[in-house]
Every structure is written in C-alpha cells, then in structure tokens.
Amino acid sequence: MEQLNDKQVSFILDRIMADGVTDENLQNDLLDHYCCFIEERLLPGADFEAVYDIAFQNITPNGMHEIQQELYFILNFKKQTTMKRIIYFSSFITLFLTSTGIMFKILHWPGGPVLILISPFLVMLTSVILFSNSMTHWKSHSRMYNIRVVTGFASALLIAGGMIFKLLHYAGGAFQVVTGVFLLNLIFLPIFFYGLYKQAIENTSKTLINP
Template sequence: MRNISDDELDFILNDIKANGVVIEDLQNNLLDHICCVIENEIPLNEDFYKFYKQILPRFFKKELKELQVETEKLLTFKNYYAMRNTLKITGIVSALFTILGASLKVLHYPGAGIFIQLGGILFSLVFLPLMIVLKFKDEEKKVDKFVLSLGFLIAMISFIGVLFKLMHWPWASVLMISGISAFVFAYVPLYYFTRVRREEIRFNTTINSVLMMACGGLIFAMFNLGYGQKITNEEHSLTKLKESSEHLIDEINSFDTISTVNKNQFVKLKQELYEFKVEIQKTNKK
C-alpha cells in the first residue's frame, strides 16, 4: 500500500476545488475516497499524477462538478416537494377565500373584507412568489426562467393593486395601472418574441399571447370607464357648497346675541340651501 504525501494531498484537494466542488463536506469525502483508491489500487512504481488522471473519470460522466450539482439537487429535493404542496394548498385556499369573499361582498353580508384580504394576500404573497421559485427551478432555458418569473412578479403587483382597490386602500390605482400596463405592453410581447421561434411551442405561444393580450387589454380599458369629468366637477362644487353652508350655520349658532327672528331666518336659509343641494343632485342624476 502506497502512502500519500502532504504535497500530493494538497494537489488532490486543490484540484477538487478547482473543478467546482465547493461543499466542504463533499470535498473531504472525495479527498478521502481518491486517497483510498490511490493507496489501494496504484500499481507498483506507477506515477502518482498519471494514475490520478486515470482514476478521476470514475467519479463523473462529464465533469467533477456533477457531484456538487447532484448533491445540491438531492438536498433541496425535500424542500421542493414541500414547496409544491404549499403551492397547491395556497392556490386552492386563496381561490376559495376570494370566491367566498366576493360572494359575501355582492350580497352585502359581513366578513367579505376578511376573506378577500386573506385570499389576496395568500395568492399574491405566497402562491405567486412560490411559483417564481419553482419556475426558476423547473424551467430548463434561462430565458424562460426570467420571462415567466417576470410575469408572476407583474401578476403579484397587479393583484396587490386589485386587493388595495377592493379594500379602498391608498396607492391602489398606481399599483394596478403599472401592473396591467407592464403586463400588456412589456410582458406579453416579451413572452411572444422569446418563444415564437421555437417550433414545438409556437402554436401554444400564439394562443396564450392572444388570450393574455385580450384579457390584459380589457382590464386596461376598464380603467377609463370611471366617472366622467363633468360629474366629478359637479360633485366637487357640491362638496364645497356643503362645507361653506355648514361653516355658516356653525357661525350663526355661535352668536348668542342674535335675535330669534333672525335665527329663524337663518334656519330657513339653511333649509333652502339644503333643498338647492338636493335639486342639483337630482339634475346630475338625470
């Protein structure tokens, strides 16, 4: 049995590191294994370096780094399954919560807000980020990894926007408009042009792109179907009128010395102002 010298040991370890094996445990395992092979199998008077080069291909098919990749794959395999299960559960739960919340909202029953919030939060903050991680892992092509992950990120922003809008929270419109705009004008073209050249997925890519463009376009168009400018202006002037009349009434009430007659006149004026306001509202509705 031949003994390995310290220099030879350092040479093997450096070569293992240079070949892309970075897990220390794996480095030590391989070092010991290679040393054992050399110690037990090297023919008498055989050159160490020559024999080392000869036995190294036993450890891989193409390159030594395969061991590192395979180890990492096996180590994350357990998490991968847990992530897929979480994805399934959060997907189903968020869909159920959203449908239930929307039904309660339509029927004006209590609890709608909580269900919609939970559904939206689960979907946009758990389901979609998990989808990004899994797509990154599953997709083979780098371009697909990035494009699909970008899509899910845009979907996250849009759904958070929708959630904010339903809950009447601030920044809802900014999130929704930026999300939908990015989806229609950036993501769909990117998705189409990165996949359409591949013969095997060309048909599906075209169909998906058309569907996404149609849905995104429809949602985008809906942003313009809000209140008209005229109605908004009139509502604004009505609010101002209401504020000024309330202020006036407060002032009147604060005068202690004012005569009852005058006070009655002011009450009458208040009544007239109110009727005037109702009249304006009726006109607007017509």
C-alpha cells in the first residue's frame, strides 16, 4: 500500500468538484473515502489513474453528484414535501381564480376583476416562499440550478407585477411583462428543459446498463 501524495489528493478533489459536488462536508467525506480505497489498492508501480477509475466505478458508479442529490433529498424530505404542497395548492388556487375571474368578466358578473387581480399576488407570494427555501441551500446546488432559480423567481415577479400594474392601469406594466417573458423564454425555459433532457438521457442510460 502506498501513501497518496499531495498532487494525487488534489487530483481526486478536483474530480469531485468537477463532477458537481458543492457541499464541502460531502467533498471531504468523498475525498477521504477515495483516498482510503485507492491507497489499499495502489501497489508499487501501479498506475494511479487506473486505480482511480476502479475506485470511481466502485464508489460512485452513477456519478458523484448523485450522492449529493440523494443526501440533500434525505435531509430535506419533509421540507421538500411541504414546498410541493405549497406549489400544488397555490397553482390550483391561482388557476381556479383566474379561470373563474375570466368567466365572471365575460359574463359581466361582479367580482371578475378582483378574482383575476388576486391570482398574480398568489404567484408572487409562492415565488418568494420557494426562492427563500432555495436560498437556504444555495451552496448545495449546481451553478446552472441557481441561475434557473434566480431567473425563474425574477420572471415570475415581473410578469405577475406587470399583470397587476396593467389591471390597475398603472404605468410600467407592459415593460415588466416583456422583461419577465424575456427572462422566462431565453434563460429559464432553456435551462429547465435542458435539465429535463439531461435527466432523461441519464435515466435511459441507467436503464440500458441495468435493465
């Protein structure tokens, strides 16, 4: 058994960080686990990178970032469940009020504009709650995920705020809506759907490898 030198330890840490592990405690745990595994199998004259590849296949065959995602899910399962309830309930109420308000408006019944006006306020409230929750785990997520969160939050506030301004006939409503849609269509949605595509490809690969 050979002791790893500083260069080899740095190589392992760089690989861990490059694979998307951002949590410092998890980085250190993985680094220690990798070093112990490699040192036990690194015989004199053996190729370090070849032994590293063996360690990768044994310790993190599906990628290191998956461990961080699983750890995050386990530690925050209850909070994630609460957030999903808020999202589903708020989405239902928002669509219900919007569709009902439109019906009232078309039929010239009283209360239509009020119902429509409440909807963007609910969107803004839900966005603030979700964004606050994401901010508490900012370092645990990837850079692209954080960009998606920020642009999604900003576009939701701008579009909802613009709708409120337009309904109340305030100036600046159109600018807010256009800016919000710009962020939504050109930044948030491409990142969001690319993430879904990447996840689908990974799931398909896992299915083919482990049918």
